Amino acid sequence: MVELRIANIGLLATPEGSSARRGAGQDKIRLVKNAVIGVTKGKIVYAGDGENAPAGIAEYDAGGRLATPGLVDAHTHLVFGGFRQHELEYKLAGMAYLDILRSGGGILSTVEATRAATRDALYNKSAAFLDAMLAHGTTTAEIKSGYGLNLETELKQLAVINDLQKKYSVVPTFMGAHAVPKEYAGNPDAYVDYIIEAMLPTVAEGGLAKYCDIFCEKSVFDIAQSRKILEAARGHGLQLKIHADEIEPMGGAGLAAEMGAVSAEHLLQASDTDLSAMAQAGTIAVLLPATSFYLDKNYARARAMVEKSIPVAVASDFNPGSSPSYNMQFVLNLACLKLKLSPAEALTAATLNAAAAIGCADTKGSLEAGKDADIVLWDCPDINFLFYRYGNNQVHKVFKEGALI
Ligand code: IZC
Ligand code: ZN
Numbered sequence: 001m002v003e004l005r006i007a008n009i010g011l012l013a014t015p016e017g018s019s020a021r022r023g024a025g026q027d028k029i030r031l032v033k034n035a036v037i038g039v040t041k042g043k044i045v046y047a048g049d050g051e052n053a054p055a056g057i058a059e060y061d062a063g064g065r066l067a068t069p070g071l072v073d074a075h076t077h078l079v080f081g082g083f084r085q086h087e088l089e090y091k092l093a094g095m096a097y098l099d100i101l102r103s104g105g106g107i108l109s110t111v112e113a114t115r116a117a118t119r120d121a122l123y124n125k126s127a128a129f130l131d132a133m134l135a136h137g138t139t140t141a142e143i144k145s146g147y148g149l150n151l152e153t154e155l156k157q158l159a160v161i162n163d164l165q166k167k168y169s170v171v172p173t174f175m176g177a178h179a180v181p182k183e184y185a186g187n188p189d190a191y192v193d194y195i196i197e198a199m200l201p202t203v204a205e206g207g208l209a210k211y212c213d214i215f216c217e218k219s220v221f222d223i224a225q226s227r228k229i230l231e232a233a234r235g236h237g238l239q240l241k242i243h244a245d246e247i248e249p250m251g252g253a254g255l256a257a258e259m260g261a262v263s264a265e266h267l268l269q270a271s272d273t274d275l276s277a278m279a280q281a282g283t284i285a286v287l288l289p290a291t292s293f294y295l296d297k298n299y300a301r302a303r304a305m306v307e308k309s310i311p312v313a314v315a316s317d318f319n320p321g322s323s324p325s326y327n328m329q330f331v332l333n334l335a336c337l338k339l340k341l342s343p344a345e346a347l348t349a350a351t352l353n354a355a356a357a358i359g360c361a362d363t364k365g366s367l368e369a370g371k372d373a374d375i376v377l378w379d380c381p382d383i384n385f386l387f388y389r390y391g392n393n394q395v396h397k398v399f400k401e402g403a404l405i
Helices: 023-027 088-091 097-102 106-114 119-135 151-164 189-203 223-235 254-259 271-280 291-296 304-307 330-335 343-350 352-357 383-388
Strands: 001-014 030-040 043-049 055-061 064-068 071-073 138-144 170-177 211-214 241-245 265-266 283-288 313-314 376-380 395-400
Touching: 001 043, 001 343, 001 376, 023 304, 023 343, 023 376, 055 271, 064 071, 064 383, 071 330, 088 138, 106 151, 119 138, 119 395, 151 189, 151 304, 170 189, 170 223, 170 241, 189 223, 189 343, 211 223, 211 313, 211 330, 223 241, 223 254, 254 265, 271 304, 283 304, 283 352, 313 330, 313 343, 313 376, 330 343, 330 376, 343 383
Parallel strands: 001 055, 001 064, 071 138, 138 170, 170 211, 211 241, 241 265, 265 283, 283 313
Antiparallel strands: 001 030, 030 043, 064 376, 376 395
């Protein structure tokens, strides 16, 4: 007898396992028609055919709909002050993302707004985003700091993320190396030292972050500065992520492999050699196609990555500049149409592989006994339908640890 039976699931679609799937394995998902999911104490205790399903104390009728694992958004910058709608006109006038940043705007304008915001205001705004994300099928998200760029505000952002953790399933990443703040303009090495001497020890001692990330990009942080920060972070027991080879080819993907980073993100310009190094090291590629769309860039070479046996995840990159949307359904449309992932590969990318990229594949990312009951029922008959339609919210209902949202 289970506490809750989610019955009459037309099709259950899920990757399987507790670690990232790669190569041909990324395309292999389990499909069960006329399925039932049994839930007790927020955990899945049964996921399979209706005939052999256990009885339940309560029953929810899925109405023949598609069930998948809750989506996992493995890369967001969702705690921020203000927005950047004024940049739309700069973009239309032909100004590039990095030019806006070099002129003191972009990330740096969000830094000003985030420094000025109270912790409560940041919490309320972020909680509203997470509620809206749940309504769009995202049940777990990674969140980066990086709009403080001084100790006080980085700690404020991380405190907000840690507060959100009490109510939402979120994973905190420290990203003090997101840009060089105006206080250190023209002197990035001094800012790198400040991160290493003043920020990292406090963040690590407070247990405020699981990962350390860095924006390794032309005119932001170069390879030597990135290596220095990541080595220091690793020394403090943080795991590593890198914004690598997004706009200019920098060799960040190779650095991710060399440093044993859990993941490398973006990767539009990553070289074949560096991709092979990632495959060898088991580095997860976190691809952000909504950012390619929004910056009007090319798309990462996802097919080459799958062929090289790199586990591929996708994420929204939700932030006020280069990706002002948290909608993972749109990310999945792009994963199929632009990254050329099959629907099954795309589902794996947004669930199990994304969970692995943020260290929670043991509890999230698939519909299997023992995992958290984070389940989305879609107004769709199958995953082709889910990924072929776009622009409308196709969520019917979301269960978070067994509770109907
Ligand atoms: O606020 O522009 N790419 N960091 C690196 C971002 C985008 C966030 C932003
Ligand atoms: Zn990012």
